[in-house]
Amino acid sequence: MRAIEVRNLRKLYPKKIPLPFRKVEWFEALKGISFEVKRGELFGLLGPNGAGKTTTIKILTTLLEPTSGEAKVLGFDVVKEAREVRRRINLVAEGERTLYWRLTAYENLRYFASIYYVPRSEAEKRIRELLKMVGLWDRRNDLVMNYSRGMKQRLAIAKALINDPEVLFLDEPTLGLDVQSAVFVRDLVKRLVKEEGKTVLLTTHYMHEAEQLCDRIAIIDQGKIIALDTPEGLKKLVKKDTIVEVKVKNYTGNNPFGLVKVEENNGTIVLRGSLGEEEIPRLVEFLVRNNAKVLSVEVKEPTLEDVFIKLTGRGLRD
Numbered sequence: 617m618r619a620i621e622v623r624n625l626r627k628l629y630p631k632k633i634p635l636p637f638r639k640v641e642w643f644e645a646l647k648g649i650s651f652e653v654k655r656g657e658l659f660g661l662l663g664p665n666g667a668g669k670t671t672t673i674k675i676l677t678t679l680l681e682p683t684s685g686e687a688k689v690l691g692f693d694v695v696k697e698a699r700e701v702r703r704r705i706n707l708v709a710e711g712e713r714t715l716y717w718r719l720t721a722y723e724n725l726r727y728f729a730s731i732y733y734v735p736r737s738e739a740e741k742r743i744r745e746l747l748k749m750v751g752l753w754d755r756r757n758d759l760v761m762n763y764s765r766g767m768k769q770r771l772a773i774a775k776a777l778i779n780d781p782e783v784l785f786l787d788e789p790t791l792g793l794d795v796q797s798a799v800f801v802r803d804l805v806k807r808l809v810k811e812e813g814k815t816v817l818l819t820t821h822y823m824h825e826a827e828q829l830c831d832r833i834a835i836i837d838q839g840k841i842i843a844l845d846t847p848e849g850l851k852k853l854v855k856k857d858t859i860v861e862v863k864v865k866n867y868t869g870n871n872p873f874g875l876v877k878v879e880e881n882n883g884t885i886v887l888r889g890s891l892g893e894e895e896i897p898r899l900v901e902f903l904v905r906n907n908a909k910v911l912s913v914e915v916k917e918p919t920l921e922d923v924f925i926k927l928t929g930r931g932l933r934d
C-alpha cells in the first residue's frame with residue numbers, strides 16, 4: 617500500500633462569493649493531478665505561487681473536499697474515511713498560527729497531547745523527546761511569544777509530531793525563516809524520514825530545498841503536474857543543455873533568445889536559460905544593441921529551475 621495515492625484530483629473555487637441570483641464563475645485550481653508517495657518517502661511538491669500546492673495539501677489533510685477525483689492516505693479515502701485519515705497524519709500549515717503564544721512551549725505540547733488523547737504516562741516522555749529533537753528543551757519554560765520565528769516553526773513541527781503521525785504534511789516549512797533556522801528545519805525533516813521512518817510530503821517554491829531534501833519531486837504549475845521524478849531524473853531533462861546566466865542593467869525587452877528573467881534587483885536583471893554556446897556572442901551583441909549594460913555572462917550547472925524554465929518558458933521565482 618502507498619502512503620499517498622492521488623488520482624485525477626480537481627478543485628474548483630468560486631471566483632466570487634456566490635450570492636443569490638449571481639452566476640458563479642469557477643477557477644480551476646487543480647486540473648486533475650495524479651501521483652503516489654511511497655511509505656518512508658520524502659516527497660516534494662515544487663511550484664511557483666498559486667500553483668495549487670496548498671490546495672493539494674488541504675485536500676490530503678481532509679481540510680478541503682476535492683471537486684472530483686480521488687485521494688487516499690494510508691489506504692483511506694480522504695473524503696469518505698476522513699476520520700481514519702486524521703488519526704494517522706498531521707500537518708504544519710503555511711504560516712502556522714495555532715500555537716498558544718501566551719503559554720510556554722511545554723504547556724503547548726501538554727495541551728495538544730491531551731487534545732490527541734496521548735496517555736498521560738506517555739505524554740511526559742514524548743514531549744521531552746520532541747522538545748529535545750527540535751532543540752527547544754532548554755527553552756521549554758519560555759513563553760512562545762518570546763520565541764524567534766525559527767523557534768516557533770520548530771515548535772510547530774514538534775506539535776505536529778505529538779500524535780506520532782505516520783504521514784506528516786509540511787506546507788512551505790522554511791518560508792520566511794532565517795538561513796540558520798531553515799537549515800535546522802531541513803535537517804530535522806531529513807531525520808524524521810531517515811531515523812523515525814515517517815513519510816513526509818512537503819511543498820516549497822525553493823528549488824534548492826526540494827533538490828536537497830526530496831527523494832522525489834513533483835513540479836506543479838497552474839494546477840497541473842508537469843514533471844515528476846527524482847532530482848537527478850528531473851535534471852536529466854536539461855543535462856545536455858548549456859545553461860547561461862546573464863546579468864544586465866537597463867534592459868527593458870523580454871525573453872531574449874528564450875532566456876527568462878529569474879531575478880531583479882535595483883535595476884539589475886538576471887536572465888537565465890539554455891543556449892547553444894555559439895549563440896552567446898550573438899546574445900551579448902543583441903543586448904548591447906538594445907542599450908543594455910551587460911555585467912556578466914556565465915555558464916552554470918543546471919538546476920531544477922532550469923527544468924522549470926524549459927517546461928514552462930517562465931522562471932520559478934516570478
Ligand SMILES: Nc1ncnc2c1ncn2[C@@H]1O[C@H](COP(=O)(O)OP(=O)(O)OP(=O)(O)O)[C@@H](O)[C@H]1O
Pocket residue numbers: 629630631643645663664665666667668669670671672710821
Ligand atoms: N479559497 C479560495 N478561493 C478562491 N480561490 C482560491 C482559494 N484558495 C486558493 N485559491 C486560488 O487557487 C490557486 C492555487 O492556490 P494555492 O494556495 O493552492 O497555491 P500555492 O501553490 O499554495 O501558492 P503559494 O506558493 O502562493 O502558497 C491560486 O490561484 C489561488 O488564488
Ligand SMILES: [Mg+2]
Pocket residue numbers: 669670671710787
Ligand atoms: Mg501555498
